[in-house]
Every structure is written in C-alpha cells, then in structure tokens.
Amino acid sequence: GQNIDQPTEMTATEGAIVQINCTYQTSGFNGLFWYQQHAGEAPTFLSYNVLDGLEEKGRFSSFLSRSKGYSYLLLKELQMKDSASYLCAVMDSNYQLIWGAGTKLIIKP
Amino acid sequence: GAGVSQSPRYKVTKRGQDVALRCDPISGHVSLYWYRQALGQGPEFLTYFNYEAQQDKSGLPNDRFSAERPEGSISTLTIQRTEQRDSAMYRCASSLGTGHTDTQYFGPGTRLTVL
Numbered sequence: 001g002q003n004i005d006q007p008t009e010m011t012a013t014e015g016a017i018v019q020i021n022c023t024y025q026t027s028g029f030n031g032l033f034w035y036q037q038h039a040g041e042a043p044t045f046l047s048y049n050v051l052d053g054l055e056e057k058g059r060f061s062s063f064l065s066r067s068k069g070y071s072y073l074l075l076k077e078l079q080m081k082d083s084a085s086y087l088c089a090v091m092d093s094n095y096q097l098i099w100g101a102g103t104k105l106i107i108k109p
Numbered sequence: 110g111a112g113v114s115q116s117p118r119y120k121v122t123k124r125g126q127d128v129a130l131r132c133d134p135i136s137g138h139v140s141l142y143w144y145r146q147a148l149g150q151g152p153e154f155l156t157y158f159n160y161e162a163q164q165d166k167s168g169l170p171n172d173r174f175s176a177e178r179p180e181g182s183i184s185t186l187t188i189q190r191t192e193q194r195d196s197a198m199y200r201c202a203s204s205l206g207t208g209h210t211d212t213q214y215f216g217p218g219t220r221l222t223v224l
Contacts, residue, residue, distance in 0.1 A: 004151070031210050042113075042200065042215035043152070050210070087151050095209035096165070099151025 002026045004100035006088050011106045012078055020073045020086050020103045028093020034062050034073045035087040037102065043087055046073070075105075083107045111135075113216035115201050121222045122191055130186045130219045134203030141184050142202040142213060143176055152200055158184060159207045191223045 003025045012018040024032070031050040035043035049055055049064035049071060061074040073086055085102035092098055114133045122128050134141050140159050144152035154168040160181040169175070173191075178184040188195055200218045204211035 042217050044215070045212045048210065048212070089151065091210060094165070094167075096154050096168070097152075097213075099153070101150050 002092060002098050004088055004090060004098055006086075006100045006103045008101070009104045009106065011108060012075075014078055014080060014107055014109050016078050017074065017076050018078060018105065020075070020088075020105065022071045022073070022088035022100060024069050024071070024088070024090045024098075024100075026090045026092045026098055029066060030091040030093065030095060032062075032064055032071050033089040033091070033097065034071075035089065036084050037087055038084045046086075078107050080107050080109070113201055113203050113214055115199075115216040115219050117219060118217060119220045119222075121224065123224050124191060124193060126191055127187065127189045128191055128221065130188075130199050130221070132184045132186070132201030132203075132216060134182065134184070134201070135205075135214055138203035138205050138214075139181075139207055140204045140211065140213075141178055142204075143184070143186050144200045144202065146198045146200055146218070148198075155186070188221075191221075193223045196221055196223045 006022045033048050034046040036046050037043040047062040054063045059076045064071045085104045087102045088100040089097045116131045142157040143155040146152045156166040156176050158178040161178050173189045176186045198218045201216045202213040204213045
C-alpha cells in the first residue's frame, strides 16, 4: 500500500526554527510537494522537490532524499502566522498525488 | 477569475437527495482536480480533467459519484442518492498546464453535510 507519514502535531516558539519530517512509501515517485493549510482554508503550495537535496525559498526550505523516502520542511524565524497544518504529498507512478494527514504546527509567543 | 471558486460553500441535504457541486477554475487553467478532505486529513483524490476530457476517475468512491467538465472550464461533481458517509469537504484544484507536476491551486471547498 501507499503511505505518507508525518507527525500529527508540533509546537514551536516564535522566532525559532522547526523541522517537519515526512516519510513515504509509494508506488513510484514523481516528486514531493509541501502545502500549507490554515484552519478552514484551502491548501496553498509551498514547495516541490523531485531531485535530492535542499530547495530554499525565503524562510522556508524543503529537503528530499529519494533513497530514504524522506523529506523535511524547515521553517526559520517563525512567525505567529505560520501556525497552520503542513501537508506532505507525493506524486506516484500514476501521477496521482498521495497526501499525508498533515502536521499541525502551533506557534507560541 | 483571481482564484479557484466553488459553490455552494456549504450544502446541507437529506439522505437520498442528489447534489451538484460546482468548480470554476482559474482562467486559462487546463487541468482540474476534485478531492475530498475529511477533517484533520489530507485531500483524497477523486478525479481529474485535462480540458474537457476526464483523464482519471479511479478515486471516485462508487457509481453514485460522477463529474463533468463539458466545455473545458467549469466542472460539476454530482453525487446521487447521498448518504451520510458522503459528508465531507469537497475541494477543487486547477493547474495551468497538463504537466502532472504543475502546481495545483485549491479552491475554498464545499462543505457537504448529509443528514
């Protein structure tokens, strides 16, 4: 079966750094996406990785290791507005997006 | 439009009734996706279109669910003879091209409640 695992919930402090991990087992791999979803709102695109390594985009970075079936999303200089769920999604060999359940990130002052 | 829009935003219906959910993608976006999202879960793929052609409907739960996009723009997801287990947030997303890895932009969703 196909499986995406990420922690259910994480807590971090404003101004700090947090790393949200995602491990996956899918039938084929055509890239990994990270989306941010605020409560009651639509998911919004953050990043896409298809090659191994780190992609940096401002305060957010995403890392991929295909051999380990592993990715992480790194958020720096946390702000209160970063409180949201972060969804990891993998595109499988059929080009379907397989989604994790999301990690709820709580930022405390 | 500026973003993906969906209507209605909320729909309450009685078991056994049919419902039609509408999605209006970003203007010019070729691909359109339907998902279902339960509270605290990630989206679950239902079906997708390139232009007016339905490319993959493997995620539709059963034959009560159908979708169409007759002119390659607006799409309708229809659920016949609704059941309580159909209650969920139904989300639509669109992407610019037919490339499978193109960024998908999500609409606000339709919250369906079946009584």
